[in-house]
Amino acid sequence: MNTATRMAAAVSGVAEAAALAVEFPLWMQQIQGDIETALAHFLPPSSQTPERLHEAMRYAVLGGGKRVRPLLVYGAGNLFDAPPALLARVAAALEMIHVYSLVHDDMPCMDDDALRRGKPTVHVQYDEATALLVGDALQAQAFRLMSEPGDLIDPARQMAMLNMLAQAAGSLGMCGGQAIDLDSVGLQLSLSQLEQMHRLKTGALLRAAVLLGAFSGRQLTPPQYAALESYAAAIGLAFQVVDDILDATIDSATLGKTAGKDAIDNKPTYVSILGLEQSRVLARKLRDDAHQALRPFGDNALRLRQLADLIVQRQA
Numbered sequence: 001m002n003t004a005t006r007m008a009a010a011v012s013g014v015a016e017a018a019a020l021a022v023e024f025p026l027w028m029q030q031i032q033g034d035i036e037t038a039l040a041h042f043l044p045p046s047s048q049t050p051e052r053l054h055e056a057m058r059y060a061v062l063g064g065g066k067r068v069r070p071l072l073v074y075g076a077g078n079l080f081d082a083p084p085a086l087l088a089r090v091a092a093a094l095e096m097i098h099v100y101s102l103v104h105d106d107m108p109c110m111d112d113d114a115l116r117r118g119k120p121t122v123h124v125q126y127d128e129a130t131a132l133l134v135g136d137a138l139q140a141q142a143f144r145l146m147s148e149p150g151d152l153i154d155p156a157r158q159m160a161m162l163n164m165l166a167q168a169a170g171s172l173g174m175c176g177g178q179a180i181d182l183d184s185v186g187l188q189l190s191l192s193q194l195e196q197m198h199r200l201k202t203g204a205l206l207r208a209a210v211l212l213g214a215f216s217g218r219q220l221t222p223p224q225y226a227a228l229e230s231y232a233a234a235i236g237l238a239f240q241v242v243d244d245i246l247d248a249t250i251d252s253a254t255l256g257k258t259a260g261k262d263a264i265d266n267k268p269t270y271v272s273i274l275g276l277e278q279s280r281v282l283a284r285k286l287r288d289d290a291h292q293a294l295r296p297f298g299d300n301a302l303r304l305r306q307l308a309d310l311i312v313q314r315q316a
Contacts, residue, residue: 075303079301086216122134161215206235230289238308242311245271
């Protein structure tokens with residue numbers, strides 16, 4: 001290693017140590033602020049034609065949500081020294097895909113919900129046709145962001161990341177999981193069937209957030225890739241287990257959406273299959289599995305460990 005390389009490595013190490021020294025709540029607040037700014041920039045302005053559609057897109061995306069997927073993008077990206085400008089673009093695209101799915105999920109033809117992120121759902125605030133178009137437009141905008149040419153990433157890797165996002169969002173990922181969910185209303189699923197559904201519906205996009213963040217930086221080794229896969233699988237299921245727990249235990253005002261709706265709609269959940277206490281036990285086990293998967297990265301994976309804790313310990 002020559003002198004210049006050693007100096008660069010030292011500077012990178014100091015920068016990483018400084019970043020990790022920031023308290024987790026402050027780091028979260030910084031990232032959430034950054035992604036809010038990025039989303040506001042990447043979304044079309046409401047003054048641009050068609051104004052009402054653009055206004056509704058911004059209504060759906062801005063000013064709400066925990067931004068868990070963007071936080072995972074940054075947590076994994078920082079682990080591999082990814083450029084912040086690229087992470088902002090990738091995180092914004094992931095959040096647009098996620099919000100589009102929420103807008104469509106809330107429509108009368110799906111879950112028929114009137115509350116999301118503490119405010120009226122898009123089809124209630126506007127109308128069903130606008131909500132449908134908002135979801136369509138957000139999905140298109142996400143892929144537009146991910147496919148923009150530039151010098152932040154090698155084109156071959158950019159193509160691989162686009163493929164990963166498409167699979168996570170499509171019939172072999174999020175949409176497929178939602179289809180299984182709709183087909184499962186009123187049915188008694190086994191635990192393995194429920195896990196399969198949620199690995200697609202919820203887990204696929206969380207996995208994409210982790211891997212796309214990592215892919216935005218330096219090249220992963222096969223063991224690093226496998227470790228992140230294991231981590232993502234654990235937090236993907238943990239997120240849904242906790243969602244089911246909260247749906248059964250938290251009021252609508254705290255939850256930001258209609259509480260108890262899964263039971264009303266007779267949907268299979270971890271709570272309906274395992275019971276409340278065993279669901280909590282499972283969530284803690286999945287958090288431990290996520291921590292275990294990150295052991296090869298040592299202290300550098302602190303943010304991803306903290307995000308696993310956040311997913312399991314959240315109260316809304």
